[in-house]
Amino acid sequence: MNTRSIRFRLTVWYAGLLALLLILFGGVIYFTLERFLERNLSDTLAKDAQTIGESWIRDIDQSPPGYVAAEIEEHFAPTVTGRFVRVTRQRDGSVLYWSGTPESGTFDPKQIGPKQFDVSQSLREEHLPAGRELLIFSLLFPDRAGNKYLIETGAPYEQVEHVLRELLISLAVAFPLIVGAAIGGGYLLMRNALHPMNEIATTAERITSRNLNERVPVVPTGDEIERMAVSLNRMMERLEDAFHHISRFSADAAHEIRTPLAIIRGELENALQAPGLTAELRETIGSALEETERLSRIVEQLLEMSRLEAGETLVERTRFDFADMTRTTVDQMRLLAEEKNLQLRFESTKPVDIEGDPLRLKQIVVNLVDNAIKYTPSGGWVSVSTFPQDGRVVLEVADTGIGIPKDATSQIFDRFFRVDKARSRQLGGTGLGLAIVKSICTAYNGSVTVRSGEGTGAVFRVELPLEKKS
Ligand SMILES: Nc1ncnc2c1ncn2[C@@H]1O[C@H](COP(=O)(O)OP(=O)(O)OP(=O)(O)O)[C@@H](O)[C@H]1O
Ligand SMILES: [Mg+2]
Structure with a gap:
């Protein structure tokens, strides 16, 4: 493959540009989706905490012991959904509810760090062993009597990572396919577009002084290549005219010289026959005759070559x-x-x-x-x-x-x-x-x-x- 060909260079250029744009595009999608999913998750956690507070904590003094835990268990089923929920009384730090290990086993709730009672609401990331992360929303919620309870709702960050990983895999599969299709398509397209160029080059290569009447093929595509082929053909026409003019001229000149030479020869031969010539004169005329014969031969040969080159003498076969x-x-x-x-x-x-x-x-x-x-x-x-x-x-x-x-x-x-x-x-x-x-x-x-x-x-x-x- 010729790496300097226009076809190759254009294809590489476009494929490179496309790959770059795809990577940029993929990056934008990735980070936008990551932000969206994170916000979505934290909103859900906040909503859950708020629901727990308003539904059961506000009126906790009127409900029997264990009621809150049972309600949360029933409504949220954290072990099934893989969530984390913890409700702690601020006054004595006693825990009202602590969700168990989720069925998926992604984290152990007992490892979730110390509680924060100092802010009314916050979002934090809890780093667990094995590189796991838990996103935890904490809400300090008062009951009617003014006792505050810390409601913590959490979900593994893995959920977000999982979606992002899926996206990455899709992009990793799709990108090479798209770039590959672009390379293949571009290469074929360029090959078709540039194909006439090769034919033009081959024909041009073949044209010599003897077949100047040949023309390069013109494909009527209306593009630059057609224009080039037409221009080349016009140039060839002018060359052919000029060449014919020159060879006609040489042939005509040689032809015109022939007759006077024949006359000179005849006259010199006559002069040699004249009586009373001195030996010296005879020798001079003889040598002049010899040179004239030589000249005639050259003229004959030149005439013949002009004819051969003009392709005129090949009819005899x-x-x-x-x-x-x-x-x-x-x-x-x-x-x-x-x-x-x-x-x-x-x-x-x-x-x-x-x-x-x-x-x-x-x-x-x-x-x-x-x-x-x-x-x-x-x-x-x-x-x-x-x-x-x-x-x-x-x-x-x-x-x-x-x-x-x-x-x-x-x-x-x-x-x-x-x-x-x-x-x-x-x-x-x-x-x-x-x-x-x-x-x-x-x-x-x-x-x-x-x-x-x-x-x-x-x-x-x-x-x-x-x-x-x-
Ligand atoms: N067989 C050969 N051995 C050695 N030299 C040769 C031979 N054939 C050609 N040459 C050389 O090539 C030159 C060109 O040859 P060419 O036949 O074109 O011209 P020429 O023999 O000199 O003249 P002409 O053939 O026109 O009478 C010769 O002058 C000679 O120097
Ligand atoms: Mg010779």
Whole structure:
């Protein structure tokens, strides 16, 4: 998972914010409920004490002994409800009623501390062993004769704690569920929203100078991503226009230069035929003619490359045996190799049918074998092989020549690049041969690579798809 993606960051941000808000919300609920329950409990205790006072203490002098205790027992049943009740006479400290141990056994009434006769009413917390707490309300209540009685009513604080604990458990279960749902939902939502971005990136990645007519997909959602896709497409349109303009220009320029060059050549050839030329002049004209021929070749090659790059020359397509075509081409070039005293070998295991323009694909073989012969000193060998591999046809041209220095291998497919300019020029090279090979390979969705080191020979490997997909 990419933690730097917008999707991840937004989801984490929102989930974090939601969790924080939920914790705040839970905290507010918890403390509000705690206060409410406490007040509720103390109100109930006060009401009970008041009831005991008004119902039985006020007229205690008119009731038989044990009557108050029996009444309290009957009305409040403290042992059943888990409450604490104690009534004490202030004058002599004698206890009229003392509730027993509740059935739930939560506290022992005998442990409840000393009585307070000094205030008319108070609320106190009694701490019992085992961390228990009892909330006790005390009320000093007079009977008709003015004798005061301390009425104490209490209830375990546990009742409040129990509710609060339940609330905490509910919150602890609900919060992760809510946050989890928010994360899952947010992640899915973001994934759907950002999905077109990936497609746009994939398409944009695929677009090169040869398929500038492709466009990134536009999903009509009306959001920022749609706007970006539309803008990208408009930019691509402008680029395509500009690119076509440039390649048209190169092609036109090369085309225009061709005719005057042909005329110059013709005229120089005529001039050579003229009688009475001095040897010196003849040599000058001859050299000019040679240069003109070189220039014509360069112009032809440039024109061809412009066409290839503009994707114009791929209409010609036939099925033929690539291995057979390579064998014939190698045979045709055998004379060149023999002149340099080189061994030229060809190896092929079986026919490989390929779809494409035979003339153009032959040019790949010619240019590579020509280089291998040109850059291998006499006595060496050049080996050419073709074979199918993973749905592609592979052509390998290996030699035992001077090789290519490491730092130059990335540039040799550039136009006009030569490792040793002087030497290459001497050999008649212009540095366009490999650029053309690359253009053809690219036009056929293939590739060309080289393995070499200085002085160790070179192996050029071309891979072409068996079927041309358009
Ligand atoms: N088989 C090889 N062995 C060593 N160096 C090579 C080999 N093939 C190419 N090179 C180097 O790469 C450079 C570019 O090759 P490329 O075929 O593009 O141009 P060229 O052969 O100089 O000229 P052109 O092919 O246009 O006549 C060459 O000048 C040469 O330095
Ligand atoms: Mg060459």
